[in-house]
Amino acid sequence: MNDYRGIFANGLWNNNVVFTQMLALCPLMAVTTTATNGLGMGLATTGVLLMANIVVASLRRWIVPEVRIPVFILLIASLVTLADMAINAWLHELYKVLGLFIPLIVVNCCVLGRAESFASKQPVAASAADGLAMGLGLTFALVLIGGCREILGSATLFAQASLLLGHTFAFLEMTLIENYKGFLLMLLPPGGFLVLGFLLAGKRVLEHAASTKKVKEEFHCSVQ
């Protein structure tokens, strides 16, 4: 299966980690209080997903089903530790923003999920593409949820983005309403559940609309 278009369509939308597979919800609720936090967590997870998929796919010939779970966990936990050390040592400014979230990647079941359902059965290149696609899909979801909560909760968008991305990205930081009193509920965990619920419902509506349209078109064709 070398259908890279399909792999990316799956990762970004059809089989999106958050919106379809409903994985990674625990770190999601914790970090998505701002779009910037969501972006940082998403990118760090993408890096780990990519590496984990490559390593698992290259070792897949030797891994037997009976002990695959401990082997995957060992590999993923080590990759996260390596990422944690490297970011701490060489990207220290980023580490101060993300430091707390990096160990959380270990408990993100989407990394184990991709190792199990994709990388353990597919060649290295396809697995790398899958890791990247799933990671970008997750990043998209985290930024979307973080952005909604940030706008509703504190009327800013991408606050402190320059800390994460460097000063060239300072233009992303927006204050939408001056002197906004804040809507605390959105920043607390219930806000995460509410936003996620509405977004999931929105995705269903879109998909439903798309499928009814398709059915109608087919119907018209057969009548004519």
Next chain:
Amino acid sequence: MITLSHWLKPEGRQTLGYHAALLGGVALLVSTAISFADWLTRADITQRQLEDLQATLQQVVPARYYDNDLVRDTVTVNDGGRTVVVYRARREGQVQAVSYQVTAPGYGSTEMILVIGVDRQGTLLGVRVISHSETPGLGDKIETTKSDWILGFSGRSLNDPPAEQWGVKKDGGVFDQFTGATITPRSVVKAVKGGLEFFAHHRAMLLDESRKEKD
């Protein structure tokens, strides 16, 4: 090596020996990688942490108070079963100010870690929060990025305000509480007061120039 060639065949991999060797092999591989990465990054990480500490200390002890490397000029004090590392700011050899961490109970069972700077006379030079898990939008006004509240401690000492007014306004004290959050500021005020009492208690030892520890 009968086993090794046996393991190359798929049916040979269904043995307990292969499973153990696989787990062991992967464990060996990843621990080697982690040890190597640790060796590679340790010096950089220590350096970064030292810089972070320096940046924090600079916020609570103004530069005019010292000409030494205060990160390395430390005394360790045993205070009721707790060890406190005290950083000392000297000018021309004389200790002008000290800085140390104090902890305050935070939301739930979490801890807030503060760092305070105190001059020779026991007057607060500054207080900053290093880490906390307070509710965003309520308790997080203790951060300087969110509010100026914490700067209100500068210039205060154990006698200013008098002991019975060392509290938030709700408790008859002089310090503001935040709208909707009294517990966080109350805890911080109490911890800062505790920090000043620590200084008063160990003053002679902290200001003793001859006392020096090698790090």
